[in-house]
Amino acid sequence: MHSQEIISFKNVHKIYKTGPVIYEALKGINFSIKQGEFVAIMGPSGSGKSTIMNILGALDLVSSGEYKLKGKPIDSYDEDSLAEIRNKEIGFIFQSFNLLPRTTILKNVERPMMYAGIPALEREKRAMEALSMVGLESKAKNQSNHISGGQIQRVAIARALVMNPSIFLADEPTGNLDTKTAEEVMSFFIELNKKGHTIILITHEENIADFAKRIIRVKDGLIDSDKKNGKKK
Template identity: 60%
Template sequence: MIEIKNLTKTYKNGSIAVTALREVNLNIEEGEFVGIMGPSGSGKSTFMNIIGCLDRPTSGTYILDDKAIAKMSDNELAEVRNQKIGFVFQSFNLLPRTSALKNVELPMIYAKLSSKERRKRALEALDWVGLGDRVHHNPNELSGGQKQRVAIARALVNNPSIILADEPTGNLDTKSGNEVMGIFKKLNNEGVTIILVTHEADIAQQTKRVVTFKDGEIIKDALNIGEEMNSID
């Protein structure tokens, strides 16, 4: 599904060039559940931005579903983001004065679905994440865990093949974080590919594969099998 070859990203700050990614190579198959780890400044967020078609690499190749992302126009990238990728963020990114239902409907407005279809899908998604009784609540009436479940429902409504989650448990207590991880596991068991950035080792251990970044490079790529980590050559 995802094929990364010699991916490099360099940012210019005046006359200073900062390299965030250095010739990264990585393949992710359909249906995988991959955790991305690394300290601040390791390149993991830059990597996720490129995977999510929010940024472009300076050099190298990113192939998504057999299509070269670098050759796409901005409009084509926006279409890929809307149709193929669901985003879940640490800060939830919900509209504060808008109900859970309307927040979840938002991506479908950009996809130009009818209001009837938007409402139907949004209600189904909220019910799926266990919030069928909170559809008319605004974010300030919800707990952190409930807000993140609304965000997950929003990420699901266009039936994406990939969910990108950036520190999705970072603002949650342990119980809520584990509940959110349970939803991701359920999604993955239904065939959705999930790529999750975290700095929490216990969260990474709940994924099926952990890729560790340091100084813009992948220093470890390992399968999670029980509590053991088996390196992939």
């Protein structure tokens, strides 16, 4: 199981055109990630790490090269199929605006299952299970704007968890948190990884990247280094 390749980037280029301006964000990225890995993709702003994350998350498509998820190139999919991939294969945790405003925590966690057509009773059961895994079952009926930043990230993890995705894709998940809360949130990722989930973490913070087992450093649209994390926390 652990050796199965889940993600592969082959010579991935991404070019943005804004009017006459052409900007090459990715200039030929190659890497692969196996089932159960915990990878941090690091780099300063403008390095291309966010572009990688968007492509990984099927939010954006490559300009050239190939991105395979579970052995299948996803470039050829239409919009609805991409939506389905985001729904079933990828669990997003964003830096901010993770939760639907004016909606209860429970309904937030249930939402991806609604799009997957899972019946209401099962949805609630699975959402409550996921919430109890991140220790927030007591807040299920709270409105999403009545909880703390750390709790919001934990709800986002629970929401990703309910669909049992192939990868957890976290984009600066601790960017808005203080160090202590950030470490708390990271501990949930470690736990998920221990259970065999694949985690990809996008960050520019060294101390956060140190939670991962492998660190891919990106610079100017190219991979600068890709190695095991010796300092792993």
